[in-house]
Every structure is written in C-alpha cells, then in structure tokens.
Amino acid sequence: MDRDTTPAGHVTRKTVLRAALAAGIAAPAVLMGVPALARNLTDGATPPPITPECHDGDAPTIEQMEGPYFKPNSPLRTSLLEPGTSGVPLTVGGYVFGRACKPIPGVLMDFWQADTNGAYDNTGFRFRGHQFTGADGGFKLTTIVPGLYPGRTRHLHVKVQAPGRPILTTQLYFPGEPRNNTDSIFDARLLMAVRDVGGGAKEAAFDFVLNIAQDPGPSPTPTPTATATAPGGTWAVGTAYRAGDAVTYAGRAYVCLQAHTAQPGWEPPSVPALWRAV
Incomplete structure (x- = not known):
C-alpha cells in the first residue's frame, strides 16, 4: 500500500504535514485542516480542492513495555542536552492527535533514553525530562541519538498522557538499524521518520494517535482558568x-x-x- 494514502485512497495526515513543511507553511495553519493548506497553495481565483478526509487509516499508537529504567520526577524541559553532552545531535518533533485527527493540547510527555554509550542514568536525571504539548498539539525534544546496549536496538522511551486519560507507554525506533531485525521488542509501527540535517545532526518526526474519541471539526479554543495563589492546600486549577x-x-x-x-x-x-x- 502507498504509505502516503489510506486504503480508500485518501491523503494521510502525515502527507499533508510533510507537504506543508516543504512549502514553508506554518504547522498550526495546517492543523486547522486541509482547506488552510489549499488556500496557501492557490492564487485565490479558483475554489480550493475538496478537502481529503482527515484520516490516516492508523490504529492508535501501540503500547510497549516500560522497561526497567523509568524514573518519576523528571525535570520539566524540552532539551535533554547538558554541558559536556556527547553524541549525535537529534531533534524529535511531531504532534499528538485523537482518533478524529484533532490535535490535543496539554498532553504530558515524559521521555527517557540511554546516553551515547548505551547507559541509563539511574541515580540522576541525565537524558530524562518531561514536557507538555502546545495549543497546536505539537511537541519538540532536543537530545542525542541513543547508544546501543546488549539485546536492544536504538530507541527512545516515552509516556504520553492526555488530560484525564490513561497513560500510553511506548518506544520510538530508528529506521535502517541492523539490530531492528534481532530486537524482539522492535515494532515497525513505531518507526520515526529520520533525516540528516547537516553538521552530523539528525531530525526525526513521529505523530502519536491516542485512543480518544473526538467530534469532527476544529479544536476548541482553550478557556482561561483562574490562577490559584500558591501550591499546597486544596488542589486548584491554574496552580x-x-x-x-x-x-x-x-x-x-x-x-x-x-x-x-x-x-x-x-x-x-x-x-x-x-x-x-x-
């Protein structure tokens, strides 16, 4: 099957996002729907094409084992690089969607990985951190390509949790790795799209689809909430x-x-x- 279309022949969401990036169109505009993309690519003299169905033909992102190295209390940060960090620079970006292709803001994403030598920091928090998706459902992680260790191929660990929803624990993989063929945990459905970006660095992309039912249409506008005065006491929104x-x-x-x-x-x-x- 053509990976850029669904079995019914519809253009996939990932194809639209890739086309937008190639055309230099801002991702938030794309996430408003394909008509925004069509408007930017036409001269306005003719009606835009019919909107393709917003559907990937994908099941929700699959779960995988947590492994023995997860630690709670990771720092809030989008970059796992620290002074003296060695390894191949890697930027991972993408979006978190529900089943109707609507982006989900405020999703908790907790990442952890091995260093360039294949070792996990189990005493501190090197190569560990969490962040939240933005209003457009997007995330971006700055890190390095993880090293290899016995029995495993290269991979990133992540926990993904939408507000008030169960946690999705899974792993992300790199295409073209020889050990993908021998790692018993590896699953091709979790392959990132990876490319070289110059200077020895790499850029990867992956979109998560959570098993969350959504009504079709644009994402709702976030509603401001009152800010509580200080932590502690009774739990309060905005604190x-x-x-x-x-x-x-x-x-x-x-x-x-x-x-x-x-x-x-x-x-x-x-x-x-x-x-x-x-």
Whole structure:
C-alpha cells in the first residue's frame, strides 16, 4: 500500500504535514485542516480542492513495555542536552492527535533514553525530562541519538498522557538499524521518520494517535482558568505545582510527582503520572 494514502485512497495526515513543511507553511495553519493548506497553495481565483478526509487509516499508537529504567520526577524541559553532552545531535518533533485527527493540547510527555554509550542514568536525571504539548498539539525534544546496549536496538522511551486519560507507554525506533531485525521488542509501527540535517545532526518526526474519541471539526479554543495563589492546600486549577508539593483533593492527600500547571481533567485521582496518593 502507498504509505502516503489510506486504503480508500485518501491523503494521510502525515502527507499533508510533510507537504506543508516543504512549502514553508506554518504547522498550526495546517492543523486547522486541509482547506488552510489549499488556500496557501492557490492564487485565490479558483475554489480550493475538496478537502481529503482527515484520516490516516492508523490504529492508535501501540503500547510497549516500560522497561526497567523509568524514573518519576523528571525535570520539566524540552532539551535533554547538558554541558559536556556527547553524541549525535537529534531533534524529535511531531504532534499528538485523537482518533478524529484533532490535535490535543496539554498532553504530558515524559521521555527517557540511554546516553551515547548505551547507559541509563539511574541515580540522576541525565537524558530524562518531561514536557507538555502546545495549543497546536505539537511537541519538540532536543537530545542525542541513543547508544546501543546488549539485546536492544536504538530507541527512545516515552509516556504520553492526555488530560484525564490513561497513560500510553511506548518506544520510538530508528529506521535502517541492523539490530531492528534481532530486537524482539522492535515494532515497525513505531518507526520515526529520520533525516540528516547537516553538521552530523539528525531530525526525526513521529505523530502519536491516542485512543480518544473526538467530534469532527476544529479544536476548541482553550478557556482561561483562574490562577490559584500558591501550591499546597486544596488542589486548584491554574496552580503551578512542583515535584514534592502536597495537596488534598476530595478529602484525600496527594503528593506531586512532576512539575506542571493544573488543568481541568488533571485532578489527582485522574493522573497517576502527576500525583500519588499518600
């Protein structure tokens, strides 16, 4: 099957995004739907083409094992590079969608990986960090290509959690790696699109599809929420919590596991990646 079209012949979302990048069109405009892309590529004298169905033919992104090296309390950051970091520079970007191809903002994404020698930092937080998708559902991670270690091919670990939804734990892989053929965990459905960008650096792309039903149409405009005054006390929307902050919710005590700003749907019982009952 042509990977740029669905079995029904519809253009895939990934094809539209790649076309937009090649044309220099901003990703947020593309994510408003194909008509925005068509408007930018026509002179306005003729109606834009019929909008292709927003569908990839993809099932939601598959789960994979967490492995033995996950640690909670990773720092909030989009770059895992630190002074003295060695390795091939790598930038990973993409979007998080629901089943109707609508981007999902505010998704918690926790990344961890091996260093260039194939070792994990299990005492500190080197090559560990979390971030949240933007209003356009996009994310970007600056890191290095992970090294190899016995039994595994190159891979990145990630936990993905939309507000108030279960955690998706999975791994991302690199195309063309010899060990892809011998790694019993490897799954081609989790291959990133990787290219060289000069200077020995690489750029990768991957779109996550979460098993979340969505109504068709544009994403809703985020609604501002009131900001609470300080962490601690009763959990409140808009509060910037830090790892270790203690709150109460519905009469029960919780401790914050990762720094974040509270949003509706992220009440402590709903997001075990952010809160632990005590």
